[in-house]
Amino acid sequence: MHLRAAVLATALTGLGTGWASAQTVNLTLSHFNNPNEVATANKLIEVFEAANPDINIDVELIPTGGDGDNLVKTRLSTGDMTDLLWYNAGSLFHALNPKERFVDLTDELYQAAILDSFKSVVTEEGRVYGVPIGTAFGGGVLYNRKVFEKLGLAVPKTWAEFMANNEKLKAAGIPAVIQTFGTPWTAQLFMLGDYYNLQAxxxxxxxxxxxxxxKYSTAPALKGFERQEEVFKGGYLNEDFASAIFEDGLRMVAEGQGAQYPMLSITVGTIATTYPDLVNDVGFFALPGDDASKNGLTTWMPNGLYITSTTPHLAEAKRFVAFVASTAGCDAQTAAIGATGPYLVKGCSIPADVPPVVSELLPYFETDGATAPALEFLSPVKGPNLPQITVEVGSGIRSAADGAALYDEDVKKQAQQLALPGW
Incomplete structure (x- = not known):
């Protein structure tokens, strides 16, 4: 515990000096190694430790993508996971055997403040195992507002309008659609972000x-793959799409070196911290479908914070989870990366002066029928090889039809592992 933090905690809580002789408990939190999570975790820990001088929290970083998922599963299965885990909700949560691996948090008092929409995606057999960390967000398209203004482009409400914009951007010599297949998970957005349109x-x-x-290999589900293929065939991608990585994509859309980046809206936090002078140049819209009157957004729940069942410090871990699930926890997250969307804890608020990505995101959440949860929150079936398959479709290596058929086989293995009926 840093002395400065300890002194501040004493002043805030009136604990006096008696705590100084108490033994400090060390907890460890694991989370993905991306800029948003690093900044958020650091601020949460800083604020929490200041108010809880008897607890010290260290961090272990998990690689992003499939390697990280495999590492989490391995460490949980061997009983070698850290005290706290910040990880996905929904289908990937269910794949971790939460009943055995995580602490049941159903009866904690703070659950009354957590929205049911989140609790439903961290529930197994009627028991709740996590709390939200981060905000709800959308899967759509980040776009450079200055580029759109310069070329007189309007935010598209249909796929035809989107493709017409792409043609104008191409004619102007600007990469219309940024892709970053050097970070394979980013290739999934055309397919995953199209779920609102599929459900409609x-x-x-x-x-x-x-x-x-x-199946994904039949209409209308096939369209997500077909649209990714169509964009590749149109020649709308950045030249380095095969090797560019996630950070390159954010830089390009922020600087206007590319016009649009299919991505999760929550990444505005990374833009805000990395390119603070450019964050107001970036906006957001939902991946459009065929009917402007049915324009809407595929949404993601926040990730969950879980306590592993092997922790030797359950009481202290519960204190940190309770803090994260409080308005003070929300405020710490906002202080870390700004407001990236709506929090799912009652009483939490976001500032009025949010970046355009957030202000253009919120109306979808505020309009009845304009959002649909991503499929991974409605079904436990999600194949592990989707990033690699969408990289191949988006690169022209594999056709949309072949990619969708391959993904149908991929999810079959996952469903059988989960012993789902009908598989």
Whole structure:
């Protein structure tokens, strides 16, 4: 515990000097190694330690992508995971055997302040195992507002308008669509972000998909793959799409070196910390479908914060989780990376002067029927090889039809592992 933090904590809590002789408990938090999570975790820990001088929290970073997912599964299965884990909610959470690996948090008092929409995605057999860390966000398209203004482009509400904009951008010599396949998970956005449009066309898709009655290789689900293929064939990508990485994509859209980047809106936090002078140049829109009157956004729940069942310091870990699930925890997250979307803890608020990405995101959440949860929050079925498959489709290596058929085989393995009926 840093002396400065300890002194501040004493002043705030009136604990006097008696705590100084108490033994400090060390906890360790694991989270993905991306700029948003690093900055957020550091601020949460700083604020928490200042008010809890008897607890010290260290961090272990998890690689992003499939390597990180495999590492988490391995460490949980061997009982070698850290006290606290910041990880996905939804289908990837269910794949971790939460009943055995995590501490049941259902009866904690703070659960009354957490919105049911989040609790539903960290619940297994009626028990709640996590709290939200971060904000809800959307999967759509980041765009450079100055580029759009210069060329007189309007935010598209249909796929036809999106492609027409791409043609104008190409004619102006500006990469219309940024892709960063050097970071494979970023290749999934065309397919995953299209789920709102898929659900609008087939409202029962998630239920039928889970029961092995619907496939991605047939319409209308195939469109997500087809649209990624169409953009590649149009010649709209940045020249270095195969080797560019996630950080390159954010830089390009912030600087206007590319016009649009299919991405998660929450990455505005990274833009705000890395390119603070350019954050107001970036906006956001939902991946458009075929009907402007049904324009809407595929949304993601925040990740979850979990306590592993092997922790020797359960009481102290619960104190940190309770802090994260409080308004003070929300405020610390906002202080770290700014407001990136709506929090799912009652009483939490976001500042009025949010970046354009957030101000253009919020109306979707505020409009009835304008959002749909990503499929991974409606179905436990998600194949592990989707990043690699979408890289191949987006690079022209594999056709949309072949990619979708390969993904159907990929999810079959996952569904059988989960022992789902009908598979």
């Amino acid at each position: 066309a087939e409202p029962a898709f998630a239920e039928r998909y889970t029961a092995n009655q619907a």
